[in-house]
Amino acid sequence: YEAGKVPERILSYESSMLNARTKRVELENDLYKALEEDQLFLQYQPQLNIQTGEINSMEALVRWNHPIKGWISPADFIPIAEESGLIIPFGRYVLETACKQTVELQKVINKPIKVAVNLSVGQLFQENFIDIIKEVIQETKIPPHQLELEITESMTMNTNYITPILKGLKEIGLTVAIDDFGTGYSSLSYLKDLPIDCLKIDRSFVQKISNKDDQEPLVDMIISMAQHLKLDVVAEGIETIEQLHYLNEKKCDFIQGYYISKPINIEDLSERFNEIEQFALETIQGMKMT
Ligand code: C2E
Ligand code: MG
Ligand code: MG
Ligand code: MG
Numbered sequence: 001y002e003a004g005k006v007p008e009r010i011l012s013y014e015s016s017m018l019n020a021r022t023k024r025v026e027l028e029n030d031l032y033k034a035l036e037e038d039q040l041f042l043q044y045q046p047q048l049n050i051q052t053g054e055i056n057s058m059e060a061l062v063r064w065n066h067p068i069k070g071w072i073s074p075a076d077f078i079p080i081a082e083e084s085g086l087i088i089p090f091g092r093y094v095l096e097t098a099c100k101q102t103v104e105l106q107k108v109i110n111k112p113i114k115v116a117v118n119l120s121v122g123q124l125f126q127e128n129f130i131d132i133i134k135e136v137i138q139e140t141k142i143p144p145h146q147l148e149l150e151i152t153e154s155m156t157m158n159t160n161y162i163t164p165i166l167k168g169l170k171e172i173g174l175t176v177a178i179d180d181f182g183t184g185y186s187s188l189s190y191l192k193d194l195p196i197d198c199l200k201i202d203r204s205f206v207q208k209i210s211n212k213d214d215q216e217p218l219v220d221m222i223i224s225m226a227q228h229l230k231l232d233v234v235a236e237g238i239e240t241i242e243q244l245h246y247l248n249e250k251k252c253d254f255i256q257g258y259y260i261s262k263p264i265n266i267e268d269l270s271e272r273f274n275e276i277e278q279f280a281l282e283t284i285q286g287m288k289m290t
Helices: 008-036 074-084 087-109 129-140 159-172 217-228 241-249 266-289
Strands: 040-049 055-066 070-072 114-118 147-152 175-181 198-201 232-236 254-256
Touching (some): 008 055, 008 074, 040 087, 055 074, 055 087, 074 087, 087 114, 087 129, 129 159, 198 217, 241 266
Parallel strands (some): 114 147, 198 232
Antiparallel strands (some): 040 055
C-alpha cells in the first residue's frame, strides 16, 4: 500500500483493539468500586436430592448490578477480576457472604443446609488459601461439612500442586466438587487419586436430553464413573421433566436447574424454601409412581 498511509482495515482494527482495552480498564475500575460500594450480591440455587426429594444443598452464584450497564454476567466479569488481581478480595467477599447467609438461612428453615461456592484459579492458588478458609469458617461459624468448594477440571491438571491443597481442605472437613465436568481435557487416570467428593455434570450434556428414552452417553459415562469412584454426582441445568426422568433412571444423586428453581435472592429463598421443597417432593413422588 501507499507509503505513509495505513489501510482503513488496519486502522479500524487498531481502534477497536484500543476500544476493547479501554472498556476493560473501565470495567476493572467499576469492579473495584462494586466491591467498595456493595453492588455485588449472591443468589442461591437449590440442589435436589433425587432419591429423597429433599433439598439439603444449594449453590451460591455471584451477581453484579452495574449502576449504568445493569446486570453483568459473572462469566464476563470474573475473568476481569482474575486478571486484575481483584479476585482475591472478591473471592473472600463471596466466601464470607455465602457462609454467613447459609448460617442465617438454616435458622429460618430449621434444618442444616450445605452451600457450594465457586472458586477461581487465582483464589485457589493464593499462598494462604487454607488459612483464609479457616478464618472464614471461624468468623461465620459455618460447620465445615456444610461448605463445598467448586473447582474446575483445569485447576486439577497439575496434580502435584493441587493434591496437598485438596488434602488440606479435606482435613478442615469441607468437600470439593469438580464443576462443568466433561468439558475439560482431563485424563481419567488422575481422577481416582484426587481427594474430591463430587462431580457436577456440565449443563451442555444435560440439555441434550430431550426425552427419557434418548441416550446421552456422556451423561451415562460420568454417572457411572462417579459411582465407581464413590463420588456424588450432580447434574446441572435441568429444565424439563424428561431430563429429570432420565437422570433418575440413571441414578444421578442430585439435580440443579430451572425446573426446580432459578437462582434466587436469599430473602426469597428464606421465604419460599418450603414451597420449593414441597414442589420438588411432589415432582419426585409423581415421577416414581409412573
Ligand atoms: P456454574 O458454576 O457452572 O453455575 C451454573 C450456571 O448455570 C449459573 O450461571 C446458573 O444460573 C446457570 N443455570 C442453572 N440452572 C440452569 C438451567 O436450568 N438452565 C440454564 N440455561 N442455566 C442454568 P451464572 O450464575 O450466570 O454463572 C455462570 C458461571 O460464572 C458459573 O458457572 C461459574 O463458573 C461462574 N461464577 C458464578 N458465581 C461465581 C463466584 O462466586 N465465583 C466464581 N469464581 N465464579 C462464579
Ligand atoms: Mg458452579
Ligand atoms: Mg457448572
Ligand atoms: Mg463453571
